[in-house]
Amino acid sequence: MNLANRPGSLLVRRLTSTPEFLPFTLVVVLVVVFASLTPNFLSRGNISNLLAFTPELGMIALGMTVLMTSGEFDLSVGSVFGFTPVLMWTLFNEGATSLEVALLISLAVAVLIGFVNGTFVTRLKIPSFLVTLGMMMTIRGTALYTTSGFPQRTWRAESWLMDLVAGSFYIGEFRLYASIFWFLGFALVLGYILTQSKIGNWIQAAGGNPVSARARGVKVGLTKTWLFILTAFMAAYAGITSSIRVAAANPNSGTGYELEVIAMVVIGGTALGGGRGTIIGTVLGVFMLRMMRNGIVLVGVPGLAYNIFIGVTILTMMALQSYLARRHPSGAG
Amino acid sequence: MAADLVRMVGIAKSYGPVTALAGVDFAVYENEIVGLLGDNGAGKSTLIKILSGTVSATSGEIYMRGKKVLIRNTTDAINLGIETIHQDSALVTQLSIARNLFLGREPLIGPPIFNRMDQRTMNEVAGTLLKRIGITKDIPATTPVSYLSGGERQAVSIARALHFDSDLIVLDEPTNNLGVEETQGVLRFMRGARDSGHSLIFIAHNIHHVFQVVDRIVVLRRGKVVADDVDPKSTTIEAVERIITGVPATG
Ligand SMILES: Nc1ncnc2c1ncn2[C@@H]1O[C@H](COP(=O)(O)OP(=O)(O)OP(=O)(O)O)[C@@H](O)[C@H]1O
Numbered sequence A: 001m002n003l004a005n006r007p008g009s010l011l012v013r014r015l016t017s018t019p020e021f022l023p024f025t026l027v028v029v030l031v032v033v034f035a036s037l038t039p040n041f042l043s044r045g046n047i048s049n050l051l052a053f054t055p056e057l058g059m060i061a062l063g064m065t066v067l068m069t070s071g072e073f074d075l076s077v078g079s080v081f082g083f084t085p086v087l088m089w090t091l092f093n094e095g096a097t098s099l100e101v102a103l104l105i106s107l108a109v110a111v112l113i114g115f116v117n118g119t120f121v122t123r124l125k126i127p128s129f130l131v132t133l134g135m136m137m138t139i140r141g142t143a144l145y146t147t148s149g150f151p152q153r154t155w156r157a158e159s160w161l162m163d164l165v166a167g168s169f170y171i172g173e174f175r176l177y178a179s180i181f182w183f184l185g186f187a188l189v190l191g192y193i194l195t196q197s198k199i200g201n202w203i204q205a206a207g208g209n210p211v212s213a214r215a216r217g218v219k220v221g222l223t224k225t226w227l228f229i230l231t232a233f234m235a236a237y238a239g240i241t242s243s244i245r246v247a248a249a250n251p252n253s254g255t256g257y258e259l260e261v262i263a264m265v266v267i268g269g270t271a272l273g274g275g276r277g278t279i280i281g282t283v284l285g286v287f288m289l290r291m292m293r294n295g296i297v298l299v300g301v302p303g304l305a306y307n308i309f310i311g312v313t314i315l316t317m318m319a320l321q322s323y324l325a326r327r328h329p330s331g332a333g
Numbered sequence B: 001m002a003a004d005l006v007r008m009v010g011i012a013k014s015y016g017p018v019t020a021l022a023g024v025d026f027a028v029y030e031n032e033i034v035g036l037l038g039d040n041g042a043g044k045s046t047l048i049k050i051l052s053g054t055v056s057a058t059s060g061e062i063y064m065r066g067k068k069v070l071i072r073n074t075t076d077a078i079n080l081g082i083e084t085i086h087q088d089s090a091l092v093t094q095l096s097i098a099r100n101l102f103l104g105r106e107p108l109i110g111p112p113i114f115n116r117m118d119q120r121t122m123n124e125v126a127g128t129l130l131k132r133i134g135i136t137k138d139i140p141a142t143t144p145v146s147y148l149s150g151g152e153r154q155a156v157s158i159a160r161a162l163h164f165d166s167d168l169i170v171l172d173e174p175t176n177n178l179g180v181e182e183t184q185g186v187l188r189f190m191r192g193a194r195d196s197g198h199s200l201i202f203i204a205h206n207i208h209h210v211f212q213v214v215d216r217i218v219v220l221r222r223g224k225v226v227a228d229d230v231d232p233k234s235t236t237i238e239a240v241e242r243i244i245t246g247v248p249a250t251g
């Protein structure tokens, strides 16, 4: 293919061929549309609110982006999101350990879950769909069974840890939550890993062409196993953050998150089949879907109609992405 | 005769009930191009996959320069100086030329903890290499491989083998699906590599291509070596075809 036919159109081509182009445009469009429909959308309270709950799904989406770039995905994230805070608060409420130790234990359990997922997928060669579906039911079942379905209380606790993970503070009259900084921090680190590091090259190669990557000495199985661990860790950390913010650990929470997170990642421009992933795109995808949920309610559309909008958005985005992909084979490096 | 670079002795491989290789002895000498021929399913790819560590032999031994070696995985093979360009899927098409060239052996910059790839060096080296192997069109090293033609992709694979100065370069059907011009390019790279001291194994179904570059021909038939010292200068393509198929000359 001819790389530089008309120099004038080159910049436009470059722009439209980056995977982040579409989600970025749509975020801008959404902001404009919602802001013009309801002044509330850009109000201090609403922005603060948006920034409070966006990082929670966002952190799972960051882990999922890297995992999907390597060609796998994880359906158990929603159940890990629900289970780990239940475990942490149960340990604490029963007086078994301090909150700090309870946090470490539940994160360690998440790491173990990720390790089991990764081992089943890479060693036993079972598709990640089946492995993580089984894991999802196992973990959700455990959360429901051990609590008999009742939420765990969190309000007896006072700890610096809670402030560090999900505390809030005021800048003037603007309420800001610590979780947004964690989200941005994780995004920076994972973005760096994916684009700048040697491991990032291995992740993309593992997803793009595992046979050829292995032939180059890339440890494909090991790389993927680490990414399953990372994804489970992020889901657990997000769940704990959420439990602190809403002051309850509900064994049902996170139900359905796995699909919403995958939607965010794919809308952001990461390839469903692996080989190509973008953290910036995911951040945009996360904001896009969260803003839609928020804006739709503000505009007065019944909340139950939310899924219709998400569904239509996903279909539209996919159609546009595939149109752009056909114009620019395989996107830009 | 020149010294051994690689010698494979008594290599056998079965996939369940299927015997792909039944006790193969195969050697590559220093500074030569060996043509490895045989019909579909003769065992050519299996043999070189054992050499490159992607498949493990059921039995047999491998020697490099007379010393016995163990090739348990691709890393072992690469460390021994064996570079393989596989028949199926040699490159990761989503990655750039430079990233493909250095995949698995990315140079790092800065403190090791940051694991940061030296992308500037990678792009510079890749650019020079592309020129050296004769891609004169101005293709930036950051171009995804999916943008390249089949011949350009083969050139990238071969450039990788040249850059890492592998002693043995194995090419499994590198001229498949290539046009006349691009095929000549690949053959030229092969001669160039041999002339600068490398040894090569060249697998192809097109015997004309093989005759143009190789120093010696080895023929496999149903997992066995049926000829291992055919000199292309003193035989005909028809004679080699008869060895491959095992059909005696008629009339
Ligand atoms: N992964 C595998 N599982 C089972 N059988 C296999 C496998 N790989 C190869 N074989 C069998 O081993 C035999 C040799 O295959 P191989 O790929 O080495 O042949 P080849 O000489 O490279 O053929 P071609 O010219 O078609 O590439 C064939 O009978 C093939 O069916």
Ligand SMILES: [Mg+2]
Residues within 6 Å of the ligand: B044, B045, B046, B087, B172
């Ligand atoms: Mg073959």
